[in-house]
Amino acid sequence: MNNKLINRDFAKELSFSAKRSSGAGGQNVNKVNTKVELRFSIPDSTILSNREKELLKSRLANKLTHKGELILMAETERSQLRNKVQAIKRFYTLLEWGLRPVKKRIPTKPSKASKRKRLDEKKKLSEKKSRRKGKL
16 A cells, blocks of 8 residues: 555544445344445545645546545445445555556557568468459
């Protein structure tokens, strides 16, 4: 995980709510709020710079609400605490992915061997097709 993100304390800007989880779990599922919902507002964040906010808005566009809020759900565990930990891990993973610098592509040229191979393949295909013409 990116050390720059770990050193920042996002805990003040994260809000959590617990709900009843769906699916199997017996009677426990009917009485205990184990599903955790994590919310993080990108525009209201004081920790992120404006450049980072814009980067996250563009990269996480399909995961944000129209207000720019990131909502993550965690309900795979049977305990609220473990679901909360899982939601926080996913939050940091998403942030790390969203803020990762994009590598600039360095254009390369095809090698002589690859050019030769491509031309040989073209020649073989051409010969195969020209042999077909004589059979008609």
